[in-house]
Amino acid sequence: MDVEGLALYIHWPFCVSKCPYCDFNSHVRDSVDQHRWRVALLADLAHEAALTPGRPLSSIFFGGGTPSLMPPETVAALLDAAERHWGFAPGIEITLEANPSSVEAARFADLAAAGVNRVSLGLQALDDEALHFLGRAHDVAEGLAALDTAQRSFDRVSFDLIYARPGQSDAAWEAELARALSFGTGHLSLYQLTIEPGTRFATLAAQGKLPPVDPDDAARLFEATRAITAAAGLPAYEISNHARPGEESRHNLAYWRYRDYLGIGPGAHGRRGGTATVRRKKPENWLARVDATGHGLESEEDLAPATRAIEALLMGLRLEEGVDLARIARRTGMAPDRLVDEAAITRLAKMGLVAREGSQLRILAPGMLLLDAILGDVVAASD
Known part of the structure; x- marks a missing residue:
């Protein structure tokens, strides 16, 4: 049995509004029965706990949706139950995603008192026009006020920015990034704007109303981002995440290092040993499932060794540290020579990409620009 601690993900699916770029499992509802949701989440939590005894939690992540809309007493109840069920590893990281509105920032002190010690703040841009384009409900002033409140409330703070926006110049992004770094947080998540299927932006792009970003422009911005954050002491440790040493997201590292993680709440995924778990996605369907069975599971699937090996490679090669092929082989039973295409690795290494x-095995900085193509060449696991 793996002695590593478990990671726990708790999904809160509700938002005030749906952003045009968002393809996450988020929903807008006129009202939410908070008591019913608390009871259901606690039941889903207890179901997973009964299946994973004896392993403490090393991290908890409240994602969404907008978890900062959760009543702090619900967060407290879930954390108390989680500690009773599993126990907490020393120094457990407990993260909550938050929108930077004044209403939600007013809850930060209560969320910290409930046990949250890290917040991930969805600033997304430091420009009012860009925030309007991205469909965000806050402006820059409100976002920075929320950031200030977060830094006074939580031990650790991260925030997100979206770049490579239509019409964004190199100079404009470099100035925005420099301003972001000046706030002194230990972690930044910096994502290039992508057009995801099923989103409002996808519809606009299909209608020719949202021009695509030139790949050369995006590549140049990506390289500048890595250089600027590294010079500021927050180097990239994953393709889109930058941190001071020791400030990396331990919860997300559990995913990228292919450790066991549990997922509860609508649409949540988990990896429990060699079993993949998926919860029902629509909030009302998930609630009905919990009411009927005591859990929100849609499916549980035992994964073949090759599938687990491929997942471990696809996740781990996003990291600057790369992957340990021998560790993956031990965990999945796949021989190292069946995990990767050695000829492809040799060829890509000569090109300075891996x-x-x-x-x-790790992807070098120039290779990160071509990550998807490189993964297609390198990964060779099969049944």
Whole structure:
């Protein structure tokens, strides 16, 4: 049995409004029965706990949706129950995603008192026109006020920005990033704008009303982002995440390092040993499932060794540290020579895109621009 601690993900699916770029499992509802939701989440939590005894939690992540809309007493109840069920590893990281509105910022002190010690704030831009384009409900002033409140309330603070927006110049992004770094947080999540299927932006793009970003422009912005954050002491540790040493998101590292994680709430995914779990996605369907069975599970699937190996490679090669092929082989039973295409690795290494040192394989900075293509070449696991 793996002695590593467990990671727990709790999904809160509700938002005040749906952003045009968002393809997450988020929903707008006129009202939410808070008591019913608290009871249901506690039941879903207890179901997972009964299946994973004896392993403490190393991290908890409240995602969404907009978890900062959760009543702090619900957060407290879930954390109290989680500690009773599993126990907390020393120094557990407890993160909550938050929107930077004044209403939600007013809850930060209560959320910290409930046990949250890290917040991930969805600023998304430091420009009012860009925020309007992105469909955000806050402006820059409100966002920065929320950031200030967060830094006074929580031990650790991260925030998100979206760049490579239509019409965004190199100089404008570099100035925005420099301003972001000046606030002194230990972690930044910096994402290029992508047009996801099923979103409002996808509809606009299909109608020719949202021009695509030129790939060369996006690549140049990506390289500048890495250089600027590294010079500021927050190097990239994952393709879109930057942190001071020791400030990396431990919860997300559990995903990227392919450790066990549990997911509860609508649409949440988990990896429990070699089993993939998926909760019902629509909030009302998830609630009905919990009412009927005591849990929100839609499916549980035992994953084949090759599938687990591929997942571990696809997740781990996003990291600057890369993957340990010998570790993946031990965890999945797949022989190292069946995990990767050695000829492709040799060819890509000569091009300066990947590095292989013993059993450690990693994508170099120039290769991160071509990550999807490289993954297609390198991954060779099969049944």
